[in-house]
Structure formats: C-alpha cells, structure tokens
Amino acid sequence: MLLTRKIYMTSSSFLRKMTLFELFVSVLTMLQLYHFCILFSNQGFPMPLLYGPLFWAMYQFLSGKSRAVIKRDFAVGNFPFAFFVVWYWMKGDNLDWNYFQWYLPVMILGQIGYPLAILYRLKGVESKGKGFVLLKQLMALGMGIFLFVGAVFLHHYLQVDVLMGIDPIHAIAVAMVFSVFMLLNYMYALWDSTEREIVEMPAEPELLITVDDELVEYCDSELTRAMEEERLFLDAKLTLDKLSTYIGISKNIISQYLHSQLGLNYYEWLAAYRIDYAKEILSEFGSEYKIEAVARASGFSSKTTFNRYFKERVGVLPSVYREQASFT
Structure with missing residues (x-):
C-alpha cells in the first residue's frame, strides 16, 4: 500500500x-x-x-x-x-x-x-x-x-x-x-x-484542531508579520517546526489555518512568498543574475524546485518571465 x-x-x-x-x-x-x-x-x-x-x-x-x-x-x-x-x-x-x-x-x-x-x-x-x-x-x-x-x-x-x-x-x-x-x-x-x-519532504501533521475566528485572525496576523516584515521565507531551512517556534503557534494550527483559509499546504504557501520575491528580482535585476542565484536569493535550496513552483504559480519558467519582463 x-x-x-x-x-x-x-x-x-x-x-x-x-x-x-x-x-x-x-x-x-x-x-x-x-x-x-x-x-x-x-x-x-x-x-x-x-x-x-x-x-x-x-x-x-x-x-x-x-x-x-x-x-x-x-x-x-x-x-x-x-x-x-x-x-x-x-x-x-x-x-x-x-x-x-x-x-x-x-x-x-x-x-x-x-x-x-x-x-x-x-x-x-x-x-x-x-x-x-x-x-x-x-x-x-x-x-x-x-x-x-x-x-x-x-x-x-x-x-x-x-x-x-x-x-x-x-x-x-x-x-x-x-x-x-x-x-x-x-x-x-x-x-x-x-x-x-x-x-525528504516531511509529512505535515494531521489536521485535528478546530480553528475559531479569533484564532484565525491571530494566526493570520502573526504569519503575515513573519513573512512580510521579518521575511522568514528567505531562510532556505525554514521548516514548519521552526516557524511554529518563532511565532509561538502550534504547527497543527498553522497547517489547519493554511488548509482551511487559503487552500494550501505549508510548502505551497511558503513557495508563494518566495516566488513573489523572485519576480521582483527578475523584473528589476534579472539580467544581472543567473537563475540559480535568483533561486537561492529567494529562499529556494535548488533550481529544480524553484523552476517547478515558479511555473505552477506564474505559468512560465523564470527564464521566460525574465525575458518578458525586459520588454515591459
């Protein structure tokens, strides 16, 4: 099985x-x-x-x-x-x-x-x-x-x-x-x-906790702060356990919040922040950096994973996006 x-x-x-x-x-x-x-x-x-x-x-x-x-x-x-x-x-x-x-x-x-x-x-x-x-x-x-x-x-x-x-x-x-x-x-x-x-991908914890409205709001604010202000997504070794410890919220609650509110798992949610950041680099400085360098600067540990998530979210590979951005 x-x-x-x-x-x-x-x-x-x-x-x-x-x-x-x-x-x-x-x-x-x-x-x-x-x-x-x-x-x-x-x-x-x-x-x-x-x-x-x-x-x-x-x-x-x-x-x-x-x-x-x-x-x-x-x-x-x-x-x-x-x-x-x-x-x-x-x-x-x-x-x-x-x-x-x-x-x-x-x-x-x-x-x-x-x-x-x-x-x-x-x-x-x-x-x-x-x-x-x-x-x-x-x-x-x-x-x-x-x-x-x-x-x-x-x-x-x-x-x-x-x-x-x-x-x-x-x-x-x-x-x-x-x-x-x-x-x-x-x-x-x-x-x-x-x-x-x-x-190598660790399994996410089972979603057993019911997240009420107050907890949803708190979880949303803390995750937003960690990602948009602290930019923890740039850490290539940011695991769910590490994020949970940093913001003081159970990893079960984080997973439940992401699943129920955003329809994403932890890796998809994390990759979204990294891809948005990579798009900024490619649009402004894309011609100055190799794709591998952009991937690592955005928090990805490998070019393969970066290409896969980028294509899923944006619809084209980073190299194509960079070329298109240079004409806009």
Missing part, C-alpha cells in the same frame, strides 16, 4: 515537474524507438525529418523563447516531413529513385544544418544545466549520424563505398541506441530527483 502511494505521489509530482523540454525529450525517445524498429525494413519513411525541428524546439525552450515562437517554428520546420509523408503515401509500394533523389538531400541538409546551428549558438552559453548538456550530446551524436547518412548518399549517387564494406544502416542503428540511452538516462534522473524530494 505504501509502495503504491509512493509511486502515485512520485508520478503526480513528476508530471507536474515536466516542462515543455521534457515533453520534447519524451516524444523524441518514442520516435527513435519506433524508428529503430522500422530502420531495417522501411528506410524510405521520412522519420529523420522530424528530429531537426524537435532539436530546435528543445534549444528554443532552453533559450527562453515563448511558446508561441516555439510552436510557430516547430510547425514551419515540419513542412518537409509533411511533404515527403504525402509523397510516400501516394507512392505506396511503388517507391522509386525519383523519391530518394529529392528526399536524401533534404534529409542530409536537416541532419547537418540543425546540429551545426544549435552547436554554434550554444558555443558561448554559460549555463551547465542538464538540459543544455543533453542537447549538446545529442547534437554531437547527430553530427556522427550525418557521416553515415552521407555515406548512404554517396553510395547511391556516386557508387562510392567510403565505409569499406560497413553497412551504414548498422552504424546508424548503434548511434540511435546511444541516443535513446542518453534520453532515457535524462528522464530517469528527473524521476529520481522527484522521488528523493518526496522522500
């Missing part, structure tokens, strides 16, 4: 924590698994044309672009895929060289163009976040796959065997296995961090 509850809590928190980047990672993983299954039997389906726009969307998200821009560029980038899919379906079993002589150059252009553009733009990026590391690894691997795709191209067009008998399809398959492994490892790390957060 406890294991089932733990899995449910981890899954719920994991899904809430997922950003658009993790969604793209999930889609890319499923596409590559499917592509691997059909790689040896159906080399004409234009699956590779999907990867470039996905990579570009991942880069745009990490760079703080708006969802509207990401969706627009993703739709435009997938036009070649849509075109060749229609051609592929129209030809059916009668796929001929006329199809491949147009498809292969476009595929190769996408295989080399997107990785080169993304690696060039990431060259001066200081962030060492896991998302940037994963994207750089995928782009480097993509460049390797390009060499084998180019070998296929040379073999078909010029009848040149540059790999000396090595089947390029087998090499591409091996590269795809590495790619899927990196993607799954990234998602597992996210799941593991979510699971550890839940394990």
Whole structure:
C-alpha cells in the first residue's frame, strides 16, 4: 500500500515537474524507438525529418523563447516531413529513385544544418544545466549520424563505398541506441530527483484542531508579520517546526489555518512568498543574475524546485518571465 502511494505521489509530482523540454525529450525517445524498429525494413519513411525541428524546439525552450515562437517554428520546420509523408503515401509500394533523389538531400541538409546551428549558438552559453548538456550530446551524436547518412548518399549517387564494406544502416542503428540511452538516462534522473524530494519532504501533521475566528485572525496576523516584515521565507531551512517556534503557534494550527483559509499546504504557501520575491528580482535585476542565484536569493535550496513552483504559480519558467519582463 505504501509502495503504491509512493509511486502515485512520485508520478503526480513528476508530471507536474515536466516542462515543455521534457515533453520534447519524451516524444523524441518514442520516435527513435519506433524508428529503430522500422530502420531495417522501411528506410524510405521520412522519420529523420522530424528530429531537426524537435532539436530546435528543445534549444528554443532552453533559450527562453515563448511558446508561441516555439510552436510557430516547430510547425514551419515540419513542412518537409509533411511533404515527403504525402509523397510516400501516394507512392505506396511503388517507391522509386525519383523519391530518394529529392528526399536524401533534404534529409542530409536537416541532419547537418540543425546540429551545426544549435552547436554554434550554444558555443558561448554559460549555463551547465542538464538540459543544455543533453542537447549538446545529442547534437554531437547527430553530427556522427550525418557521416553515415552521407555515406548512404554517396553510395547511391556516386557508387562510392567510403565505409569499406560497413553497412551504414548498422552504424546508424548503434548511434540511435546511444541516443535513446542518453534520453532515457535524462528522464530517469528527473524521476529520481522527484522521488528523493518526496522522500525528504516531511509529512505535515494531521489536521485535528478546530480553528475559531479569533484564532484565525491571530494566526493570520502573526504569519503575515513573519513573512512580510521579518521575511522568514528567505531562510532556505525554514521548516514548519521552526516557524511554529518563532511565532509561538502550534504547527497543527498553522497547517489547519493554511488548509482551511487559503487552500494550501505549508510548502505551497511558503513557495508563494518566495516566488513573489523572485519576480521582483527578475523584473528589476534579472539580467544581472543567473537563475540559480535568483533561486537561492529567494529562499529556494535548488533550481529544480524553484523552476517547478515558479511555473505552477506564474505559468512560465523564470527564464521566460525574465525575458518578458525586459520588454515591459
């Protein structure tokens, strides 16, 4: 029973924590698994044309672009895929060289163009976040796959065997296995961090005390004073026990007050103050500080937790909010 509850809590928190980047990672993983299954039997389906726009969307998200821009560029980038899919379906079993002589150059252009553009733009990026590391690894691997795709191209067009008998399809398959492994490892790390957060999060006390109007008013005034005047929320180690001792009110009463009056648990309520403070920093001095620095200055102990609560409360990631604030 406890294991089932733990899995449910981890899954719920994991899904809430997922950003658009993790969604793209999930889609890319499923596409590559499917592509691997059909790689040896159906080399004409234009699956590779999907990867470039996905990579570009991942880069745009990490760079703080708006969802509207990401969706627009993703739709435009997938036009070649849509075109060749229609051609592929129209030809059916009668796929001929006329199809491949147009498809292969476009595929190769996408295989080399997107990785080169993304690696060039990431060259001066200081962030060492896991998302940037994963994207750089995928782009480097993509460049390797390009060499084998180019070998296929040379073999078909010029009848040149540059790999000396090595089947390029087998090499591409091996590269795809590495790619899927990196993607799954990234998602597992996210799941593991979510699971550890839940394990480390202390359970709130049971709500057994009835809070009357007078106690509600007193609790409200003391909590407001502690947060708005004393700014205790800036303490990254502020636990419910510590807050209870500071203001002299039972932690059961505090929890009951937050639940009944505000509809929040202690961590959600505390995060709200920290997020509001972080918004002030991002609006006034956002360009001067890294997101990690803003998170710690606001009382969060990790960037991951900061991003999750910020997106839940504001609707966008801190990096996107900072970019939007710079134009207002």
